[in-house]
Amino acid sequence: MFHIMRKRIPMLAVWGSILFMVCQVMGTLYIPNITSDIVNKGITKGDTHYIIVAGLHMIGVSLAVIVAAGLNVLLSSQASQKLGKRLRNDIYRKVLYLSNDEFDQIGTSSLITRTTNDVVQMQNVTMMMLRMMIMAPIMMIGASFMAYQKNPQLTKIFVIVLPILIIIVAVILYFADPLFRKMQAKTDRLNLVFREGLTGVRVIRAFRQDDWEQKRFAAANQDYTHNAQKVFSIIAVMSPLTTLIMSGTNIAITWLGAKYISMQTMQIGNLLAFMTYASQILMSVMMLSMIFVVVPRAQASGVRIREVLDLKKQLSEPQTSKMLDDEASLSFHDVSFRYQDAPQLSLQQVNFQAQSGQSVGIIGGTGSGKTTLISLISRLYDPETGVIKVDGQDIRALTIKDLRERVSVVPQKSILFKGNVRANLQYGDQTATDDKLWHALKIAQADEFIETLDQTVEQNGDNFSGGQKQRLAIARALVKDADIYVFDDSFSALDFKTDAKLRQALKDDPQMQQKVIVIVGQRISTIADSDVIVVLDQGRMIGCGTHQELKASNAMYQEIITSQLKEGSVDA
Numbered sequence: 306m307f308h309i310m311r312k313r314i315p316m317l318a319v320w321g322s323i324l325f326m327v328c329q330v331m332g333t334l335y336i337p338n339i340t341s342d343i344v345n346k347g348i349t350k351g352d353t354h355y356i357i358v359a360g361l362h363m364i365g366v367s368l369a370v371i372v373a374a375g376l377n378v379l380l381s382s383q384a385s386q387k388l389g390k391r392l393r394n395d396i397y398r399k400v401l402y403l404s405n406d407e408f409d410q411i412g413t414s415s416l417i418t419r420t421t422n423d424v425v426q427m428q429n430v431t432m433m434m435l436r437m438m439i440m441a442p443i444m445m446i447g448a449s450f451m452a453y454q455k456n457p458q459l460t461k462i463f464v465i466v467l468p469i470l471i472i473i474v475a476v477i478l479y480f481a482d483p484l485f486r487k488m489q490a491k492t493d494r495l496n497l498v499f500r501e502g503l504t505g506v507r508v509i510r511a512f513r514q515d516d517w518e519q520k521r522f523a524a525a526n527q528d529y530t531h532n533a534q535k536v537f538s539i540i541a542v543m544s545p546l547t548t549l550i551m552s553g554t555n556i557a558i559t560w561l562g563a564k565y566i567s568m569q570t571m572q573i574g575n576l577l578a579f580m581t582y583a584s585q586i587l588m589s590v591m592m593l594s595m596i597f598v599v600v601p602r603a604q605a606s607g608v609r610i611r612e613v614l615d616l617k618k619q620l621s622e623p624q625t626s627k628m629l630d631d632e633a634s635l636s637f638h639d640v641s642f643r644y645q646d647a648p649q650l651s652l653q654q655v656n657f658q659a660q661s662g663q664s665v666g667i668i669g670g671t672g673s674g675k676t677t678l679i680s681l682i683s684r685l686y687d688p689e690t691g692v693i694k695v696d697g698q699d700i701r702a703l704t705i706k707d708l709r710e711r712v713s714v715v716p717q718k719s720i721l722f723k724g725n726v727r728a729n730l731q732y733g734d735q736t737a738t739d740d741k742l743w744h745a746l747k748i749a750q751a752d753e754f755i756e757t758l759d760q761t762v763e764q765n766g767d768n769f770s771g772g773q774k775q776r777l778a779i780a781r782a783l784v785k786d787a788d789i790y791v792f793d794d795s796f797s798a799l800d801f802k803t804d805a806k807l808r809q810a811l812k813d814d815p816q817m818q819q820k821v822i823v824i825v826g827q828r829i830s831t832i833a834d835s836d837v838i839v840v841l842d843q844g845r846m847i848g849c850g851t852h853q854e855l856k857a858s859n860a861m862y863q864e865i866i867t868s869q870l871k872e873g874s875v876d877a
């Protein structure tokens with residue numbers, strides 16, 4: 306917990322807050338002293354002048370306490386808000402650079418909970434620390450000292466009361482603490498189910514799984530609520546018990562104090578002050594107990610945040626990139642790959658190469674390894690064996706930034722961001738002019754349905770059809786000045802005519818003629834005119850050549866052609 310706070314908490318605000326907190330405590334301890342003097346020296350002796358002077362003195366000290374308390378709250382909130390801001394930024398920055406394996410390891414829902422809920426826990430504990438954690442022991446020691454000054458005999462009451470109070474608090478915390486620690490994991494589960502329900506709402510409705518989903522959510526919700534109810538029921542016992550102890554203490558003090566007053570060994574003012582100090586001591590214990598509730602929870606949150614922040618980069622990269630060829634090229638040399646902990650290889654001994662101006666088509670059944678193959682080009686994962694070269698250089702000799710600048714990918718699932726068309730396209734190149742954007746839209750055949758670059762794009766691109774989204778995602782990739790353009794099944798939602806027009810436009814574009822284009826496709830027609838076609842089957846490369854070569858000699862390729870001829874989707 307303290308480890309992640311150390312470099313992120315603004316120390317000036319922390320020290321300022323502590324300083325004002327100490328002033329507040331000193332003032333609070335001093336006020337009962339003035340009260341006792343007003344009673345002893347003013348009221349009992351009928352000295353009005355003394356009462357007025359001491360009263361003004363008291364008002365002055367009270368005002369100073371109020372100002373100090375206000376500044377303490379202000380600075381502690383500032384410290385905690387800034388800590389939260391820095392933590393959220395750091396987690397987000399880290400998440401953006403996580404490898405896909407690490408992402409899978411923690412899970413999206415948990416990452417969201419860690420950025421929101423866990424950070425809030427850290428903020429709460431910071432506030433508590435700066436307002437109570439340091440205040441409680443100072444107040445306790447100070448009030449005990451002052452109470453002793455007023456009457457050493459009466460302080461013996463605390464020898465009985467304090468251990469009882471501490472035992473009660475300890476027993477309550479013993480039962481509540483494990484439940485508090487479970488809260489975050491249960492929040493994770495609740496978020497996961499909620500998120501899946503929201504993103505998959507169409508599928509849920511289409512499969513009429515509303516009831517089942519509702520039950521799944523209700524179960525997670527019940528589990529969370531049950532835990533919360535249990536923990537807060539335990540904590541609820543604390544308040545009446547401590548009130549009982551406080552009231553009992555006051556009765557004992559009044560009773561003994563009255564006895565001392567009648568014996569004339571104690572003054573009335575001192576008894577009043579003593580009672581205030583007694584409640585301050587007991588309040589300090591309560592504050593400390595609150596801290597014992599908040600700290601373990603924040604400790605658990607701190608561990609969860611640290612898990613993300615401490616993730617070591619799995620992909621090693623050099624400080625600077627080695628020299629690259631001027632011409633674009635892409636080659637795979639005996640590349641094999643296995644997902645983390647997977648029993649078998651997802652790619653085996655893949656070999657192919659393409660020069661500037663050439664295109665590579667990748668075809669194979671579902672799960673044959675097409676997406677895996679292209680993930681390796683931009684180093685979302687590293688191969689188990691073999692070498693991948695981009696522009697003549699092993700991609701491990703390039704920095705990740707340099708490599709990803711040279712590769713532009715259109716993922717299988719088109720993702721658009723809320724905003725307008727211009728902002729979405731400029732994701733590829735922030736400095737791209739409108740002319741460049743329109744040029745990309747034309748190649749992607751998206752100028753048919755885009756009237757202006759200011760056209761609104763809803764969240765997830767929900768105001769566009771599947772095919773329109775694909776075309777916008779293609780245009781975005783084309784705006785980026787890369788050497789290798791990768792289209793992962795990006796033409797699947799396009800009709801045959803648009804698919805053909807788009808590929809022709811790619812071919813005809815003078816700039817694209819200097820690049821390497823990789824097209825993953827399910828349809829033969831999408832990849833047939835590629836210079837190199839890679840045929841995959843269960844991760845194995847079972848063919849590599851041109852359409853004519855594969856059509857003549859590759860059984861699997863022939864099978865795909867035959868099956869698609871039957872469907873009428875290929876013109877062989």
Ligand SMILES: Nc1ncnc2c1ncn2[C@@H]1O[C@H](COP(=O)(O)OP(=O)(O)OP(=O)(O)O)[C@@H](O)[C@H]1O
Nearest residue numbers: 409644647651669670671672673674675676677678
């Ligand atoms: N993150 C992952 N962890 C473990 N195994 C994975 C992961 N992603 C894919 N696989 C496995 O790797 C194999 C290849 O998957 P891949 O997504 O590359 O296939 P694909 O040819 O692109 O399929 P599709 O055409 O259906 O998209 C499959 O057997 C799949 O189960």
